Amino acid sequence: MMGRSCAILRAYLFTFALASFLAAAPPAYALRFELQSGNTKCISEDIKLNAMSVGKYAVVNPSDSGPLPDSHKITVRVTSPYGNSIHYADLVDSGNFAFTSNEEGDYLACLWAPDHKPPATMVVEFEWRTGVAAKDWPNVAKKGQIDVMELELKKLEDTIKSIHDEMFYLREREEQMQDMNRSTNSRMAWLSFLSLAVCLSVAGLQLWHLKTFFERKKLL
Amino acid sequence: MQELSVRFTFFLASVFLLHLHPTIGIRFVIDREECFSHSVPYEGDTVHVSFVVIKAETPWHYGDEGVDLVVKDPSGTQIHDFYDKTSEKFEFMAQKRGLHRFCFTNRSPYHETIDFDVYIGHFSYFEQHAKDEHFGPLLEQIGKLEEALYNIQFEQHWLEAQTDRQAIVNEGMSRRAIHKALFESAALIGASVLQVYLLRQLFERKLGRV
Numbered sequence: 324m325m326g327r328s329c330a331i332l333r334a335y336l337f338t339f340a341l342a343s344f345l346a347a348a349p350p351a352y353a354l355r356f357e358l359q360s361g362n363t364k365c366i367s368e369d370i371k372l373n374a375m376s377v378g379k380y381a382v383v384n385p386s387d388s389g390p391l392p393d394s395h396k397i398t399v400r401v402t403s404p405y406g407n408s409i410h411y412a413d414l415v416d417s418g419n420f421a422f423t424s425n426e427e428g429d430y431l432a433c434l435w436a437p438d439h440k441p442p443a444t445m446v447v448e449f450e451w452r453t454g455v456a457a458k459d460w461p462n463v464a465k466k467g468q469i470d471v472m473e474l475e476l477k478k479l480e481d482t483i484k485s486i487h488d489e490m491f492y493l494r495e496r497e498e499q500m501q502d503m504n505r506s507t508n509s510r511m512a513w514l515s516f517l518s519l520a521v522c523l524s525v526a527g528l529q530l531w532h533l534k535t536f537f538e539r540k541k542l543l
Numbered sequence: 544m545q546e547l548s549v550r551f552t553f554f555l556a557s558v559f560l561l562h563l564h565p566t567i568g569i570r571f572v573i574d575r576e577e578c579f580s581h582s583v584p585y586e587g588d589t590v591h592v593s594f595v596v597i598k599a600e601t602p603w604h605y606g607d608e609g610v611d612l613v614v615k616d617p618s619g620t621q622i623h624d625f626y627d628k629t630s631e632k633f634e635f636m637a638q639k640r641g642l643h644r645f646c647f648t649n650r651s652p653y654h655e656t657i658d659f660d661v662y663i664g665h666f667s668y669f670e671q672h673a674k675d676e677h678f679g680p681l682l683e684q685i686g687k688l689e690e691a692l693y694n695i696q697f698e699q700h701w702l703e704a705q706t707d708r709q710a711i712v713n714e715g716m717s718r719r720a721i722h723k724a725l726f727e728s729a730a731l732i733g734a735s736v737l738q739v740y741l742l743r744q745l746f747e748r749k750l751g752r753v
Contacts, residue, residue: 353567353581354567354569354579354580354581354661355579355580355581355582355642356577356578356579356580357578364571365571365572366569366570366571367569367570367571367656368568368569368570369570369703429570446580450567451567451569452565452567455565456565471682472681472682472685475682475685475686475689476685478689479685479688479689479692482565482689482692482693482696483692485696486692486695486696486699489696489699489703490699492703493699493702493703493706496703496706496707496710497706499710500706500709500710500713503710503713503714503717504713506717507713507716507717507720510717510720510721511720514720514721514723514724515724517724517728518724518727518728518731521727521728521731521732522731525731525732525735526735528735529735529738529739532739533739533742536743536746537746540746540750542746542750
């Protein structure tokens with residue numbers, strides 16, 4: 324009895340491991356874009372504090388067989404919002420980067436294609452995941468020996484937490500915008516009073532100056 | 544035989560669930576034209592797309608020009624097109640599987656930052672096959688929940704991008720209010736000084752002649 328259920332459990336674990344291997348295989352859901360020689364393409368992503376971030380890039384081979392030609396290499400640099408370089412790779416055709424954010428703001432990933440005559444256009448496959456999506460779920464499963472249900476529920480919990488955090492962030496931004504709108508409103512009121520005051524005082528000065536002028540010239 | 548089919552459906556369910564990837568939201572700077580391709584893995588998937596023009600790269604320019612977006616399926620036929628929009632959120636059912644192209648064309652003469660997001664919902668496929676194969680009902684429900692959550696994340700990403708755009712517009716408005724007031728005062732003072740000067744000239748000339 325014990326032996327049979329053990330065998331079934333092992334069978335299920337093996338099936339799950341196989342499935343996760345297949346699922347982790349190619350990055351078929353990455354974004355592709357074209358890069359011309361001598362050009363730069365930059366992609367930015369807004370990352371919160373202490374969020375894990377994982378990125379993968381690869382030059383798509385135009386011919387199905389044979390090595391990638393030398394002209395199809397790119398230089399990649401990932402910078403933080405304050406300008407620190409997080410990842411730098413010179414003249415490679417594929418690579419990946421991973422980091423945990425220490426600063427909050429816009430992280431920039433720039434890809435350069437070196438100059439080449441005649442100008443070549445290459446297709447680059449790029450993937451950048453932050454937060455929940457960056458966690459390597461199949462590995463978590465292997466480490467903890469937990470079953471599919473629990474893994475999926477854990478994933479859901481993390482997703483919900485990130486949605487909640489994003490909502491808090493949105494609420495903060497909304498409050499900032501309301502404050503700014505209120506201040507703009509009051510500023511416009513004060514500034515229109517200022518305009519009126521300037522207008523009246525300038526008119527008064529004009530009157531006074533012209534009056535003294537005419538009195539001096541004995542016209543008034 | 545029963546055991547094998549159950550195992551097979553379990554395997555399929557795991558592959559499906561582990562393949563459910565969330566959105567790919569990115570921000571990029573567009574000059575004249577920018578094209579992206581994204582692969583749709585299964586026919587019948589719902590593809591949700593959203594984009595928001597965050598700002599123009601110049602501090603002084605304010606205009607409402609947007610961008611054009613043309614969506615083409617793997618065989619090159621146009622599925623959707625939008626002209627001169629600053630923000631748009633839509634979805635369509637992919638008729639073919641493969642690389643779909645999304646091409647943006649800039650309408651304004653300046654560089655613009657665009658926030659672009661694509662989310663592929665697999666659940667339509669799930670629904671059709673749930674009847675044929677007996678997915679564990681719990682896994683099915685979990686799959687549905689996951690889809691809904693990724694949908695929420697997609698909407699939230701769009702909201703965030705819209706908020707950013709509005710924040711930039713508001714800041715611009717606040718700065719412009721102050722600049723307008725200063726210029727106005729300067730213009731008033733300048734105009735009145737000019738007036739006084741001209742009147743004095745006029746009367747001095749007239750008095751000089753008389």
